[in-house]
Amino acid sequence: MVDTYPLEITDLSFAYYERPVLESVNLRLMPGEVVGLIGPNGAGKSTLIKLAAGLLRPSGGSVKLFGRPPTGWKQRDLARVLALVPQGAYLPPTFTVWESALLGRTPYLGFLGIASERDRRVTRQALEWVGILHLADRFVGEISGGERQRVVLARALAQEPRCLLLDEPTTHLDIHHQVSILSLVRQLAAKEGVAVLTVLHDMNLAATFADRLVLLVDGRVIAQGTPAKVLSYERLAAIYGESVAVFPRPDNGDRPAILPRPATEKLS
Amino acid sequence: MNARTDLQAYKAHSMSRRLVALAIALLLLLALIALGATWGSVHIPPSAVVRLCSARLMGGGVPADWPRSWETILFQIRIPRVVLGALVGMTLAVAGAVYQALFRNPLADPYLIGVSSGASFGATVAIYFIWRFAWGGLNAISLAAFAGALLATAAIYSLARVGGRTPVTTLILAGVALGALLSAGTTFLMFTARDAFHTIHVLGWLMGSLALANWGEVQAILPYLIVGFSIIGWHAHTLNVLQLDEDQAQALGIAVERVKGILIIAASLATAAAVSVSGVIGFVGLIVPHIVRLIWGPDYRFLLPMSAVVGGVALILADGLARTLLSPRELPLGVVTALVGAPFFLYLLRQQKREVF
Numbered sequence: 050m051v052d053t054y055p056l057e058i059t060d061l062s063f064a065y066y067e068r069p070v071l072e073s074v075n076l077r078l079m080p081g082e083v084v085g086l087i088g089p090n091g092a093g094k095s096t097l098i099k100l101a102a103g104l105l106r107p108s109g110g111s112v113k114l115f116g117r118p119p120t121g122w123k124q125r126d127l128a129r130v131l132a133l134v135p136q137g138a139y140l141p142p143t144f145t146v147w148e149s150a151l152l153g154r155t156p157y158l159g160f161l162g163i164a165s166e167r168d169r170r171v172t173r174q175a176l177e178w179v180g181i182l183h184l185a186d187r188f189v190g191e192i193s194g195g196e197r198q199r200v201v202l203a204r205a206l207a208q209e210p211r212c213l214l215l216d217e218p219t220t221h222l223d224i225h226h227q228v229s230i231l232s233l234v235r236q237l238a239a240k241e242g243v244a245v246l247t248v249l250h251d252m253n254l255a256a257t258f259a260d261r262l263v264l265l266v267d268g269r270v271i272a273q274g275t276p277a278k279v280l281s282y283e284r285l286a287a288i289y290g291e292s293v294a295v296f297p298r299p300d301n302g303d304r305p306a307i308l309p310r311p312a313t314e315k316l317s
Numbered sequence: 318m319n320a321r322t323d324l325q326a327y328k329a330h331s332m333s334r335r336l337v338a339l340a341i342a343l344l345l346l347l348a349l350i351a352l353g354a355t356w357g358s359v360h361i362p363p364s365a366v367v368r369l370c371s372a373r374l375m376g377g378g379v380p381a382d383w384p385r386s387w388e389t390i391l392f393q394i395r396i397p398r399v400v401l402g403a404l405v406g407m408t409l410a411v412a413g414a415v416y417q418a419l420f421r422n423p424l425a426d427p428y429l430i431g432v433s434s435g436a437s438f439g440a441t442v443a444i445y446f447i448w449r450f451a452w453g454g455l456n457a458i459s460l461a462a463f464a465g466a467l468l469a470t471a472a473i474y475s476l477a478r479v480g481g482r483t484p485v486t487t488l489i490l491a492g493v494a495l496g497a498l499l500s501a502g503t504t505f506l507m508f509t510a511r512d513a514f515h516t517i518h519v520l521g522w523l524m525g526s527l528a529l530a531n532w533g534e535v536q537a538i539l540p541y542l543i544v545g546f547s548i549i550g551w552h553a554h555t556l557n558v559l560q561l562d563e564d565q566a567q568a569l570g571i572a573v574e575r576v577k578g579i580l581i582i583a584a585s586l587a588t589a590a591a592v593s594v595s596g597v598i599g600f601v602g603l604i605v606p607h608i609v610r611l612i613w614g615p616d617y618r619f620l621l622p623m624s625a626v627v628g629g630v631a632l633i634l635a636d637g638l639a640r641t642l643l644s645p646r647e648l649p650l651g652v653v654t655a656l657v658g659a660p661f662f663l664y665l666l667r668q669q670k671r672e673v674f
Contacts, residue, residue: 104568
């Protein structure tokens with residue numbers, strides 16, 4: 050048992066003006082755990098990530114990061130323990146890859162933002178981990194979308210966070226990089242005890258890499274638990290209709306594999 | 318190939334090279350301040366300027382082989398004018414750079430949120446009602462302009478504040494709307510002025526001029542510039558981070574709303590002070606940061622000091638042209654900055670193949 054969770058969300062609700070987006074969400078993140086947040090489009094996954102990062106204020110309930118609400122943190126101190134990879138993050142094209150990743154050291158920098166040897170070492174390590182150290186001198190404007198996404202991830206890792214919030218970190222990546230990034234995240238969780246909450250659109254990636262899944266539908270958590278428990282055929286069919294088929298993975302029976310299934314004849 | 322070499326040349330700008338460039342630009346600025354003192358209807362050669370200045374600085378020791386009137390012209394009229402021009406140019410360029418990062422908008426300039434329209438309206442009111450008071454080295458027109466600029470900015474900032482946040486788009490829109498209102502007020506007063514002289518006076522002020530510069534004005538605005546520049550300089554790295562969107566900046570440890578407020582206050586205070594003594598001088602605050610960004614990249618720790626120096630140089634040159642093009646008549650400074658600045662900026666824009674902002 051831990052007495053302060055990296056992230057503890059209790060009875061959280063949120064509404065954009067009058068429109069409710071999230072209702073009574075409960076979620077706890079433990080150190081070293083990778084939790085996948087899944088659900089159909091518009092379920093409120095990104096909103097939940099923003100609330101967890103303290104970028105939005107809850108309409109009801111509470112968010113606690115290491116025992117304190119986001120408003121109880123100095124922004125700079127919070128950024129040393131919590132890092133965010135937002136969806137489709139904008140990076141100025143005239144920054145180099147190196148400069149962009151080094152921004153992750155912002156909460157550690159002193160006067161005039163002069164980087165120390167350690168800041169450089171950590172940033173270099175982060176770029177190497179995500180496999181783009183060789184692009185360090187390139188401009189963000191001249192690299193691919195997938196490479197840019199990895200710059201944002203490297204920046205988050207350079208923050209040396211204890212808790213990592215990822216919103217669709219693998220969307221623009223090919224399968225090789227999807228696997229290598231999520232494997233890296235798993236290793237950081239296992240070896241460094243980093244707590245990870247990641248939105249994953251791809252249910253197979255979620256089933257393969259998450260310790261635990263949280264299924265969000267229409268702003269409510271309708272299931273939470275191991276991938277096999279959450280991704281049952283009955284549940285998926287209830288959400289997505291009969292467009293999916295679920296099998297146990299041939300190489301690991303504990304984790305499900307989800308395949309698309311052609312729709313039954315519509316034209317007759 | 319061309320774009321490629323262009324890129325590599327850009328990357329070659331290491332920190333030490335940048336510092337050398339900054340040092341050269343600074344020397345250029347100092348040289349221009351001396352040179353600018355030679356321009357005008359009475360010709361004073363550069364050598365005499367140097368000798369007059371060293372005589373002033375060292376006390377005696379330099380034989381006074383010049384007319385007495387030169388001293389008055391140099392120390393009471395020309396040098397304060399050139400110094401004031403340099404300060405105004407520095408302020409506009411730095412404030413423009415701050416707003417461009419803060420609003421993530423390449424069209425942002427120091428006048429974006431009400432400084433120019435507020436100052437113009439204030440100055441117009443002072444001219445219209447023939448206010449005569451003076452305080453701390455500033456005349457009524459300058460004081461009214463300063464107050465107008467700050468009031469307008471404060472009004473726009475509080476109007477744009479929604480639920481503890483001040484979204485930049487709301488700020489820009491509130492700025493445009495209140496700016497239009499104040500411009501209408503300015504035009505109305507100009508139109509209904511009893512004396513055509515007032516209308517011309519307002520018009521001249523609106524287009525910017527340093528013709529009446531004196532040491533009192535330099536002293537009056539200097540404290541605001543020092544405070545503004547110090548605060549802005551302190552946040553140089555923060556401005557780098559703010560070039561991302563606000564959510565990312567906050568996730569990287571920047572208290573975005575607080576910093577935004579502080580930087581708007583600092584930039585507006587400095588700009589309001591500058592505008593109050595120079596009138597509205599367009600284009601410098603818009604293009605100087607872009608020129609520096611095009612050549613040396615977007616790192617605000619370098620971009621801010623370099624913009625300041627280039628802004629000072631640009632304004633001294635523009636004022637020199639304003640004084641000499643139609644000599645003995647003076648052109649409005651704002652006309653010269655736009656006339657020269659716009660084509661130069663377009664040329665630079667066409668030269669670059671890279672994304673600029």
